[in-house]
Amino acid sequence: MLLVNPSSPNSPQSVLQRVFGYAAFRGAQAAIVDHIVDGGDALVLMPTGGGKSLCYQIPAIVRHGAGRGVALVISPLIALMHDQVGALEEAGVHAAFLNSTLSLDKAQRIEREMLSGRLVLLYVAPERLTAPRMLAQLDSLHARGLLSLFAIDEAHCVSQWGHDFRADYLALNVLHERYPGVPRVALTATADVLTRADIVERLDLGEARVFVSSFDRPNIRYAIAEKTDARHQLRAFIEEEHEGDAGIVYCQSRRKVEETAAWLGSEGVVALPYHAGLDAETRRRHQDRFLREDGVVMVATIAFGMGIDKPDVRFVAHLDLPKNIESYYQETGRAGRDGLPADAWMAYGLADVVNQRRMIDESPAAEEFKRAQRGKLDALLALAEAHDCRRARLLAYFGEEAGPCGAHQNACDNCRQPPVTWDATEAARKALSCIYRFHQNGGQRFGAGHLIDVLRGKTTEKVEQYGHAALSTFGVGAELGDQQWRAVVRQLVALGCIRAEGEFNTLELTSAAREVLRGEVNLQLRQQSVQAKRSTRGGKKGGGRKSRPPLPLDAAGLARFEALKAWRADVAREHNVPAYVVFHDATLAEMAQRMPTSLAALGEIAGVGVRKLEAYGHSILRLLND
Structure with missing residues (x-):
């Protein structure tokens, strides 16, 4: 167990403020971070944008500061590796990735950095992590006590019930067998109960503490x-x-x-x-x-x-x-x-x-x-x-x-x-009866367009060809328009009463249609309506390309915000990173609104860590002053 004094400069709270520039953890972040720092395994379910990455980045920084070596982040996403490594380096954290975009020379240099223990975080794909060469290198690190933790991102990929199953994830149970005592954290934004159980079983996380954050994204x-x-x-x-x-x-x-x-x-x-x-x-x-x-x-x-x-x-x-x-x-x-x-x-x-x-x-x-x-x-x-x-x-x-x-x-x-709803029980029975009559009349099947023509009593070439004007259901639905009938058919397909088959989406009844035909269920469907114009949030309409600032700003504040964005764009180009890696819009808007006049005041703004304050503080203050 790794106990860290909360007042230490290497404590999670200190790292959050010093490196990332935030005053407080959100939701369950603090509990998750403390658990992993102390060597515990965890399964973390947190919505996209909820701050999952901090849940392994901060323990990695804390454990590295205590001499525990490098943290391995397993992810299938090259874009995430590039983004997060760029952001960590901007914040003063030594990080790297190993993936197919690197030359052999560069990959070997990063491997040497890893083996030396100087790297804080290394991002790798699951197939590379379980390759014999990488496992031999991890064995060496483990023998020297320099494996800090394993973070398995997109953990739902290990489950056959998940929406993005990847066979390479199945081999990750080797981490539990081969490196006992090294904490593992599996993270995902999307997993129902069945998928969660699969993650726990396949990654051998039976003893892991499970953290489930609210899935609500109120914004x-x-x-x-x-x-x-x-x-x-x-x-x-x-x-x-x-x-x-x-x-x-x-x-x-x-x-x-x-x-x-x-x-x-x-x-x-x-x-x-x-x-x-x-x-x-x-x-x-x-x-x-x-x-x-x-x-x-x-x-x-x-x-x-x-x-x-x-x-x-x-x-x-x-x-x-x-x-x-x-x-x-x-x-x-x-x-x-x-x-x-x-x-x-x-x-x-x-x-x-x-x-x-x-x-x-x-x-x-x-x-x-x-x-x-x-x-x-x-x-x-x-x-x-x-x-x-x-x-x-x-x-x-x-x-x-x-x-x-x-x-x-x-x-x-x-x-x-x-929405306004209506009793569509009779309409549904008419549609299902018409499909049944098609089948009786020669065992044929037709698509939704022809079904609606018959229900509405339209004499088309196909209606005449098959003699469907003689059916008892011809014209029984003339009171409804084409879009209304399409909505009825769509919802009957959605409910499983109708199945579409073949290249032409011809319709046939399922066993679920019986109770509707018998009148045993009441169907309340959404009433078809003209789309109402949506209310805006005060945005401009018709061609301006400037995005709205995240905070209300007066004219002078808007000018400062745009000047800060232009400065940020120059820095991002110079460092070859996306602009948001330098600072988020929300951070720039707060600078423009509060207009700090000292480094201390600038450092109080969310998203301004020590490294960025040292690197950019004087430039920002000069720009705001001008």
Whole structure:
């Protein structure tokens, strides 16, 4: 056990203030840090942006200061390695990474630094950590008492039930067997109860203390819109809420990524595509622009985002339905990492439900796994179709109770404007009966478009070809419009009463349709409505590229804030790091607001550690004075 005097300059509290410039820990951070510093194993569940990295960085610094050597951080994310090593070096902490981007000479130099015990933190990928060469080096460090701790980031990757399983993580149980006494901390932002149990079993963390922070991200506002014209809905959302802001737009296919990015560009939005089909140089260039420039929107598949620490992403939008709630939660969590207001917006329609169900049904996975994936998709569909608080439903999925967000300043769309519902029981029975009549009339199956034409009594070429005007269900739904019927069909697919099959998404009934057809259940569905214009947070509309400051500033304060950002951009270019690695926007805004006149006063601002005060303090004071 490593006992550290709380008043020591090497205590966790001192390191938090001296290195990172923060006066106090948040939530469970202090308890987690103390537990790991004293040599305990831990499983940490903390939302994206909740401060997970400090939970292993501070123990690593404290234990290194006590002569315990280097901490190994295991992560599959090259972007996270680059970002965190850059930020640690800026803060005066000796850190490095070993990954495929390094030359042989540079990798060998870093290995020598590790073996000497001079490194505080080393970031490695799981496959490199378990390679014979690395294990031999770790054996040497362990024999000399110079292995400080192991931090296993993105720990959900070890679970077959998680949303991002990686086989390389399965070999990490070697750490428990080979290096007893070296504390291990597994960290993740997204894990339901089943995934947590899998993490504990596969990483041999049975004796570990489990820390579960609240999954609530109160600064994120959730909204799910009925998909009508997704592209124009997205453009209206950006124009009304986030003109000039950085954001991420997720699409399911590479083609849709490129088409959406090009279209947004034609509409005056600075938008870049990112997917695995682009060459490595293009991906690197686009990612660098997103990280280093203001107001860039990245349109991407899920290949983008993991490990991106950019704090000022003001929105995450989905133009296609994710696979499950874990994916949705992790992807939306990339917005508002700085704790300032951000939006999670999604457009969702019938095709999304059909596509996700088909991907599960057609996958080569075992039936047990498919059942689990269907259950996870059902939970996400329930969130999308919900009439009540989305935040409460999201938290309930992770086992956390919460009341409706109601008057919360970032309340979800359902709490801000409760949806109108209607009794759709008869409409549902008509739709299901019509599908049944198709089957009786020659055993044929048809898609949603033809079904709706028959229900509305439209005499089309296909209706005449198959004689469907003679069906008893022809025209029985004329009172509802096309969009209303699409909403009914979508929700029946979501509820599992209808299944879409084949290349043309033809519809067939499932066993769950029986109780609806018999009138044994009452279906209250969301009433289709014209999308209301969203209220803004005071942002400007129509083309300005300057992002809004995180704090209210007068004209002089705004001028100081912009001057500080320009200075920061120069420093970031000189050091070849993203601007937020130098200082976050919130730190610059506080400088602009308080206008400190001494180094002591500047050092009291959150995010200004000793190293940065020494390196930049005089320059900042001169700039503010000017």
